[in-house]
Each structure stands twice: as structure tokens, then as C-alpha cells.
Amino acid sequence: METIKQKYLTNTWYVAALSTDLDGETLFKRTLLETPVVMYRKDDGTPVALHDRCPHRFVPLSMGRRDGDQVVCAYHGLAFDCSGRCTRNPHGNGKIPAAAAVRTYPLIERHGFLWIWMGDAPADESALPDYSRLDEGHANGIAHTYMKRPCHYELITDNVMDLSHVDHLHGEIITTRGQLSPQVPKLNEVDGAVGVRWEWEQTPPILIFNDFLPEPGKTARHFLEVTWTAPTNIQLTIGATQDPAAPLALDSTIGQYDLHACTPENEDSTHYFFATRRNHHEQDGEFNRMKIAGMHAAFADEDGPILDAVHQNMGTTDFLSLNPVLISSDLGPVRVRRLLRQRIDAEQAAAATPPSGRPALVQAG
Template identity: 40%
Template sequence: MDNVLRNTWYVAAWASELAQGQLLDRTLLGERLVLYRSQDGAPVALANRCPHRFVPLSMGKLCDGGAAIECAYHGLRFDSRGQCVQNPQGEVPKGAGVRSFPATERFSAIWIWFGDPALADPALVPEIAFLEPETWAVGTGVTEVACHYELESDNIMDLSHIEFLHPMFSSEAVRAGAIECRQDGETVWSRRMIYNDDPPEFIRQAFNIPAGKRVDRWLDARWNAPAVIALWTGGVESGRPREDGIDWCSAHLFTPISENRTMYFWALAFPRSMENAEEMALQGREALRYPFEHEDAPIIEAAHANMGGEDFWALRPLILPGDGGAVRARRLLKSMIAREQAGASARQTQTP
């Protein structure tokens, strides 16, 4: 993929997907990768193609507790830096190796960096405190969707669609919600406040609101590049202060597989101080799986297909009030990509 931000962190997997001693084959940004944990448990990401006869390294095995990965075809071994460290047929050929990608584990996820390795600072991973497994019970899911990843970001940054697409979440009060969109540096917020709602039973149970009582609700989405969204959905009995209410914390993290496919990493989290937090996280995850996979995904996939490969802006999309956050995120990401590519071009021009 060419038109993507590279000097940034993308989610490659949930930490729970990467068990010690196991190999994970995953394609992201058009790069086929093999992911595993080294001897000390640190995540490793290598190009998933042996340089000898191009067999996927994911078909091989880990040796010495994760010190090296061995190709299943001719037994070449590569360490966590991608360097070839063993050739059963003799000396290791000079320069033999595969590309390695910086990887780090933070906020219950494995993150990967596709840009300049010298810039891969783990501190640049967008902060999502409610995904810290030590203090939060986190239920995670992964869904592959046939669409461009920015359409998925649009979907979370503009939640006006829940009135029509997710009946278990919504009522007509959503359309009357007060919308606020703002940009703080390279962070974009999209907020919707819904007052005096008579929501479905699922929402009443989620926010512990008795039958017959009206509800004030909020939907606060925070976007960071490239497509990392933290979402706070909360509710309180109408007229009471927001701090008396309940928040559901969820994460929606999108990594492109290609121009036409996206890996959707989603999670729901509850503080471990809450009674039955682990059970709540698992139950909440399963409750959300259906709307994500059977309501959102078909609509977004249909929209992507109906664009016929055209550029989003070239189709001159109609912009509605609820689109403010999504539009800001798209424009900011576009400017970040352009700036990065201009810098790369300038460096190439200066190279003798």
C-alpha cells in the first residue's frame, strides 16, 4: 500500500492472540508477516517469506524457546532481528536475512511500525488507559471487513447511524443530540449528548436506569492516527450530573490489510474494582459481536463496493452535521501522509 501513514503504530494483534511458542500469520498494509514472542516474551514481527525459496516462515517452527524461527523447507534459521543465524548446508550467506519490523506490546495489543525503525518510539502508541490489563478486565474481538479502513473510522466517529442500524442501542432521541467536534493537535474528538431519552431495554440495563425513567446519554469518540478510536458511551438518569452515571469504555482499532480489506480490532473494558468485571467484559464482548459483524460490516462493505474504487473525496460526498469528527480525522490523516511523503521525497533528492 502506498498512500498510508508509515511512521506510526498499527495494531497487529491482540496480545492474547500471540501465545508463547506459537506463530501467527497476518497480512497488514500489504505485507505478509509472521508474529511470535521471543524468549523473553517480547513480540517479534518479521516478513513472512524465506529469502531462499520464498516459503512462508509461518509454516516453520520456533527454536530455543523463541530465539530463532526455522524455515520448514531447508532449515534456515532467523533470529528476532531477521538475521540468518544458521544454514544446515554450510556457512551462512553474507547478508542473508528477512526484514524485521519494530513491535511493542501496550494496552492489551501488539503494535507494529512500518516506517523508519529509528523513529519507532513505543511512547508514541496512542494512550488507551482502559485497555491496561492490570487494572481493567478487557474483552477483545477481531473482525475482518471488506472495505477501506477509513470507512470504518467514519462509522465510529459519526454515531448518528445507531438510530437506524442498531435498534438495540438507540431511539429517535439520537437525532436531536447536541454534537460537538473539535481537534486538539493531532487528536480529533466527536461528541454527541442525548437528553431525555426513552431508550431500549438493553441501554437501561447497561446504565442501570429503572423503567419509566428518562435517560441522558453521551457518545464520546476520540480519534488518533492512523485509525485508533477510544469510545466512551455512558448514561445517567435525566437531570442528574454526568459523574453519577455509568460509562462503557470500548476501543475500535483499524489496520488496513489492503486497499479493500481491514482488520477491525475491537474491545470492551470494565475496571477490575467492579464486581464480576471479567464476566462483564466477556458478556459485553459477545453482546457487541452481532451488531459489529452483522449490522455494521454489511453496510460498510456495501458502501465500499458501491464506490467502485473511486477516491472518497472525488465522489463529492454529502456532508451532514454529524460528519464533523470523521471529516476532521480524514483531513488530518491526509495532511500527515502528505507531510511524511514530502519529507521522504526531499531526503531522496538530497541523497548523492
């Protein structure tokens, strides 16, 4: 019998929502890894996440109402606290059935995002990489955004790991003027993280930085680096300088540090979150709003339609099964796909093996 391949890495942290999505009142619902989840803030502000399904007749709890830190189901009024325990049954003698419990999910708040752990293994806070660079600087120097796309999440990861497409796909604001494609990107793998880096010169400089350089319009050296960590998180650093002695690093260039994170809704739909922290013109709130709106539009109008069409055209989520033509720019994305698959397979194998080391399930034939 053929084993069904596990679709997603689950013992890991995914972005579930922006911090600003939970306003303290509403029950916020979102499907993550094919599981409906309801999130809200307790009265003290702590965010919590529960399976969005009443164990009685499976109504979404998000259709119910808050009662302090508890949720009351809209259909027959069972109440649940945020540990998932049923605390009130208004029916009959009021006895609470032993099975009346809702699964909860560990949720932590970092860098303007809420991160959820969907797997069965104990949540491990130390498994969330350090993205604290997002927190360093003025409040108007960072912005977050979210969009949902009708494509498989790995297509978005591929897209960010292979930025040679910026030469071809993107318009005047972020074009790299054909400078990335001739390069064979440098791959750097450390502790399961995969980095890809490009360095180049262009004239005029990339327009998002041009006006902040000493000589707008004149040649500048640029660098761009992406670093993936499982499951779907990519740190992106980009900078430009006209100082011939400056190292190509964020602290010595006009640049920005971004985090891109994808969470599968299902195999055909992805929640895409990103945040950007810039190191220039940090205090201008209006500029900040324009900046994130421009980044959002670049993806929504330029990358998004391509990835949606790719998803439709492939007719499968197993990219490598189609024997794609691979070119030098695919080094990073393909490495990431293989590493992620290894992690998912390892998780699946561990789940099938009890602590005693004996297989949990022996399948015939």
C-alpha cells in the same frame, strides 16, 4: 509524471494482533499494510515480528518451525534469529550469505494488544497515545475482540466518527432512538486529535445501561464522545445517568470506555480490533463474555454488511473523489480523512527528501 500517492501512514503504531493471539508456541501470520508478517513470543514471553518471507525463495517463515527463539524455514532449513539475522545455513560449507537477513518490525504490548511499527523511521514509543484507561479496574471488566472485514479501513473510521447512524441502523439493544441525528455534533481538535461529542436524553435509556440505572425504563441523560488519533485509533466513551446533578462524564455515569483500532490488510480488507472497559458490574465474567459477544455481533451483523456494500459500490478508495453529498454528521469523519491524508502526504514528502534538503529523485517531464 504523476506521483503515486502513498496509501498508508507507516511511521506510526498499528494494532497487529490481540495479546492472546500469541500463545508462546505458534508462528502467527497476518498481512498488515500489504506486507506479510510473522509474530511469535520468545521463550521469555517477549513478542517479536518479522517479515514473513524467507530471503532465499520467499517461502513464508510462518510455514516453518520454532527452534528456541529462532525460526527455521520449512523449505531449505535456513535459520533466523529474532533480530532477523541468518544463524544457520545447512547447505554446502555452511557459509551464511551476507544478504541472508529478514526485516524485523518493532512490536510493543499494551492494553491487551500488540502494536507494530511498519515504517522506515525509528519507532517512537511516545507516539502511542495513552489508552491506559483500558487497564483500570477488574480483569472481568474488560474484553477484546477482532474481526476482518472486506472494506477499506477509512470506512470503518468514518463509521465510528459518525455515530448518528446508531439512530437508524442499529437494533433495540443500542438504539439511540433518533436523538443524535438532529444534533450538529460538537467538534474538538487538540494536538491532531479530533473529538466529536453528543449529549441527549432518551426513554427508555440505552438498553446496555438500562438495568444498571436506579430507575430502569425512566428517562436518562446520555453522552457519547469519540476521539480519533492517527492513524486509525478511536476512543469511544459513552454513559447514562438519571441524577440531574451528575456531570456527563464516565466517572459519574453508568458507562464504558472503548478503543476501536483498524489496520489495513490491503485497500480492500481491514483488520478491526476493539476493546471495551465498563465501569459497572465489573466482576461478572459471564456477563463480560456476553457483553463483548453482543458488541461484536452488533458490528458484524449491522455495521459490517453496510460498510462492505459501500466499499463495493464506491469502486474506489478515494471517497471524496466521488463528490459525496455531505450532511452535518459528516463533520468528524471528513475532518479525520483530511488530517490523515495530510499526515500521509507529509510522510511521503519527507521520504522523498534526504536530510540535506535536496530532493532524492528528480523526475523528468
